[in-house]
Structures are given as C-alpha cells and as structure tokens.
Amino acid sequence: MARPTSFLFCVMMMIFATTLMNTINGCYGADHQHKLLFVIGDSLFDPGNNQYLMNGSTSPATSYPYGMSMHNHSSGRLSDGLIVPDFIGLFANKKVPPPFLKPGSNFSDGVNFASAGARVLEEHSTGVMNMKAQLSNFDKVAKLIAKKVGDEEAKKLFMRSVYLISLGGNDYFGFNTDNPNATQSQRISYMRMVVANLTNGFKEIYGKGGRKFAIQNVGPLGCYPMIKQMYPELKGSCSSKFLSHAKLHNKALSNALKKLSNKLPGFKYSILDYYYALGDRINNATKYGFKVGKIACCGNGDYNGNNCGGGHDGKEAFKVCSHPDEYVLFDGGHTTMRTNRQLAELLWNGKPNITGPYNLKQLFDLP
Ligand SMILES: *[C@@H]1O[C@H](CO)[C@@H](O)[C@H](O)[C@H]1NC(C)=O
Ligand SMILES: *[C@@H]1O[C@H](CO)[C@@H](O)[C@H](O)[C@H]1NC(C)=O
Ligand SMILES: *[C@@H]1O[C@H](CO)[C@@H](O)[C@H](O)[C@H]1NC(C)=O
Numbered sequence: 001m002a003r004p005t006s007f008l009f010c011v012m013m014m015i016f017a018t019t020l021m022n023t024i025n026g027c028y029g030a031d032h033q034h035k036l037l038f039v040i041g042d043s044l045f046d047p048g049n050n051q052y053l054m055n056g057s058t059s060p061a062t063s064y065p066y067g068m069s070m071h072n073h074s075s076g077r078l079s080d081g082l083i084v085p086d087f088i089g090l091f092a093n094k095k096v097p098p099p100f101l102k103p104g105s106n107f108s109d110g111v112n113f114a115s116a117g118a119r120v121l122e123e124h125s126t127g128v129m130n131m132k133a134q135l136s137n138f139d140k141v142a143k144l145i146a147k148k149v150g151d152e153e154a155k156k157l158f159m160r161s162v163y164l165i166s167l168g169g170n171d172y173f174g175f176n177t178d179n180p181n182a183t184q185s186q187r188i189s190y191m192r193m194v195v196a197n198l199t200n201g202f203k204e205i206y207g208k209g210g211r212k213f214a215i216q217n218v219g220p221l222g223c224y225p226m227i228k229q230m231y232p233e234l235k236g237s238c239s240s241k242f243l244s245h246a247k248l249h250n251k252a253l254s255n256a257l258k259k260l261s262n263k264l265p266g267f268k269y270s271i272l273d274y275y276y277a278l279g280d281r282i283n284n285a286t287k288y289g290f291k292v293g294k295i296a297c298c299g300n301g302d303y304n305g306n307n308c309g310g311g312h313d314g315k316e317a318f319k320v321c322s323h324p325d326e327y328v329l330f331d332g333g334h335t336t337m338r339t340n341r342q343l344a345e346l347l348w349n350g351k352p353n354i355t356g357p358y359n360l361k362q363l364f365d366l367p
C-alpha cells in the first residue's frame with residue numbers, strides 16, 4: 001500500500017526566560033498522525049517543575065523517600081514513582097511528557113506544565129505556577145511551534161493534540177481551611193467562580209486549536225489523611241465539608257463541559273471521575289489489590305498525613321512503609337505509583353461510567 005509521503009520538520013528552539021533556558025528540540029509539522037500531549041495541573045500531575053522555581057532551595061519531593069520505587073530517583077514528583085501523565089505518555093507510545101522548566105527538555109511528544117500547589121483562581125504565588133501562568137507557558141510553546149511550521153500547520157497540530165488537566169483541588173483546600181465558617185451560599189459562589197475561570201481556561205486552549213480535553217475532576221479531599229489530621233474531632237471519618245464542596249464542583253464541571261461541547265464545534269472531552277476512583281480505593285482498598293487505604297505510606301501523625309520527607313524544612317520526623325505498592329496513598333494527599341497506574345488505566349480506557357463521554361485512547365485515536 002502506498003503511504004503518503006510524511007516528513008517531519010525537526011526544529012530546535014530556545015526560550016530565554018530570566019535565568020531559565022529551555023530547549024525545544026521538536027519534530028512537528030507535516031506528519032499528520034503526530035499528536036502531542038500537553039499537561040496542565042497541580043501536584044497530582046507535577047513532574048518536577050517546582051524545583052526549578054525554588055532558586056536552589058530544596059523541596060521534599062526532590063529527596064528520599066519520594067521516588068523510592070524508582071531507585072530513589074527523587075524527581076520532584078509527589079509519589080514513590082511515576083505519576084498519571086507519565087503513564088498516559090507511555091500508553092500513547094510517547095515519551096513521558098517532560099517538565100516545561102527542565103533545561104534541555106525535548107518537547108517533540110508534548111510537555112508538562114503542571115506545578116504543585118497550582119490553583120485556578122490565584123494569579124501569582126511564590127514558587128508555584130497557577131493556571132494562568134501555565135496557560136501563558138503553553139502560549140509561549142504554541143507561538144514557537146507556529147513560528148517554525150507556520151500558523152496553519154501549528155493549528156492543525158494543536159487540534160490533533162490532547163490536553164490533560166487536573167486543577168481545582170487546591171482552590172477548595174485553600175478556601176475551606178481559610179474560611180472555616182463560610183456559609184453555603186459563599187461556598188457555592190466560590191465554586192461558581194472556580195468553574196467559570198476553569199472554563200475560560202479551556203476556551204483559551206480551544207482558541208489556539210485545542211479540541212481534545214481530558215479532565216480529572218476534584219478528588220475526595222475530605223478523606224485525605226492530611227485533612228483527617230487537621231480535624232481530629234472527626235475521629236478518622238471523612239470531612240463532609242470538603243467532600244461536599246468537591247462534589248458541587250464536579251457536578252458543575254460536568255455541566256460546564258457538556259455546554260462547551262454543545263457550543264464549540266469539534267470540542268471533545270473526557271472526565272475521569274477521580275472523586276469516585278480514589279474514594280473507593282481509600283475506603284475499599286482490598287477490592288483493588290491494596291492492603292492499606294486510609295493511612296499514607298509516608299509521613300507522621302495518626303494517618304501519616306503530614307511531613308513526608310521531613311516537611312518544608314526537611315527536619316520533621318516521619319515514617320516510611322517498606323512496600324508502597326500495598327498502599328493507595330503515598331503521602332497525606334498524593335497517591336502511590338501503583339495507584340497512579342490504575343488511575344491512568346482508567347483515564348486511558350475506562351468505561352463511560354468512570355471516564356466519559358470519551359476516554360483518552362479514543363481522544364488520541366480521533367483524527
Ligand atoms: C527529540 O525527540 C525526537 C523524537 O523522539 C527526535 O526525533 C529528536 O531527534 C529529538 N531531538 C533532539 C535534539 O534530541
Ligand atoms: C534509598 O535511600 C534510602 C535512604 O537513604 C536507603 O535506605 C535505601 O537503601 C535506598 N534505596 C535504594 C534502592 O538505593
Ligand atoms: C526566586 O528569585 C526570583 C528573582 O529574584 C524571585 O522573583 C522569586 O520570587 C524567587 N522565588 C522563590 C521561590 O523564592
């Protein structure tokens with residue numbers, strides 16, 4: 001069978017940003033099969049970007065026991081090993097999407113902009129790239145690609161590519177810890193603002209060509225060991241205040257995405273029901289092959305909810321389990337590599353009741 005001539009424009013581009021130099025060594029362009037994976041998110045998806053924002057100071061995630069299941073390669077990922085976007089890259093037969101800020105990264109298969117602590121609403125925070133900053137970094141990459149292959153080819157490439165997003169958890173964590181006495185109507189209007197801003201973010205990507213969106217909804221915050229330790233009066237049960245805020249968000253997000261797909265031609269999406277997927281693992285760990293769901297592998301306190309790796313100054317005492325594979329959670333708010341693989345499998349080819357209306361495999365397969 002005759003194959004259409006397909007060739008790549010291999011390009012090398014430089015961004016100089018204050019002290020950072022990024023090399024974009026990419027092959028983009030006339031290969032009409034080629035699709036990139038762009039990742040936007042918070043600590044659940046951060047592949048180590050934040051260490052480059054720290055001006056040389058260390059973050060616990062860049063040292064033991066983070067990375068302990070990868071020969072102690074502590075990359076800045078908040079887990080014992082790989083995180084969800086890494087697995088998605090591998091399932092799609094691509095390279096693991098590299099951290100945007102890592103000097104010399106090859107962005108030919110995609111790039112990961114995620115930053116631990118990122119929020120939808122906050123614009124500037126020290127040591128964190130919030131949604132706005134991540135979108136502006138996407139814009140930089142998009143402009144450089146367009147400069148190299150032309151606006152039209154670039155737009156087609158962005159249309160074929162997939163945008164994997166995890167945001168919102170930090171907004172609700174922050175709001176509910178800062179405003180313990182907020183009324184229900186204040187909580188609802190805050191949620192509306194988060195969803196509206198997030199929706200604007202999706203529209204911004206759509207405006208540059210993006211058509212295929214994969215979004216993980218907000219997790220069961222109230223069941224995280226970190227939160228259980230903040231509210232000892234709950235005696236280990238999940239905080240319904242945090243759970244209900246996450247649920248409100250997830251319902252509104254799902255409606256907002258349905259509306260967008262009705263309004264914007266070609267807009268396709270998947271939502272992973274992370275709230276259910278993680279909550280069921282925490283509460284029914286053995287069903288998924290784990291031994292421990294409610295206590296983290298690493299940290300201190302009754303649920304190992306805090307200070308894995310020694311906390312911010314690296315000096316706090318903490319315990320580490322010897323077999324992270326037996327645990328759903330690695331630290332007080334983040335999953336183990338084994339859980340991450342299961343979640344990535346759900347995102348990749350989950351049934352519509354967990355990942356829908358499309359799953360990621362279907363999004364990648366679309367032209
Ligand atoms: C970047 O990766 C692509 C695909 O794997 C490869 O063809 C290209 O040569 C790489 N660029 C550099 C400069 O290593
Ligand atoms: C990882 O580091 C810890 C603490 O320094 C050490 O006990 C362990 O043996 C190391 N594991 C590997 C595989 O090097
Ligand atoms: C790092 O240094 C830059 C420039 O001096 C400053 O703007 C930024 O806030 C610093 N970041 C941190 C995390 O201290």
Ligand SMILES: *[C@@H]1O[C@H](CO)[C@@H](O)[C@H](O)[C@H]1NC(C)=O
Binds near residue numbers: 178179180181
């Ligand atoms: C919230 O309400 C409690 C109990 O009424 C009160 O003790 C506390 O100071 C309030 N917190 C804030 C931040 O207003």
Ligand SMILES: *[C@@H]1O[C@H](CO)[C@@H](O)[C@H](O)[C@H]1NC(C)=O
Binds near residue numbers: 197200
């Ligand atoms: C987005 O959030 C900001 C506050 O950070 C708010 O002023 C603005 O109205 C929000 N936008 C939408 C569309 O709700």
Ligand SMILES: *[C@@H]1O[C@H](CO)[C@@H](O)[C@H](O)[C@H]1NC(C)=O
Binds near residue numbers: 351353354
């Ligand atoms: C989702 O549907 C599959 C069958 O398609 C079923 O096996 C599974 O239990 C369902 N999961 C949930 C959470 O409803």
Ligand SMILES: CC(=O)N[C@H]1CO[C@H](CO)[C@@H](O)[C@@H]1O
Binds near residue numbers: 287
């Ligand atoms: C299948 C199963 O065991 N489901 C349980 C999961 O955990 C919740 C909360 O503890 C239970 O209500 C379910 O019965």
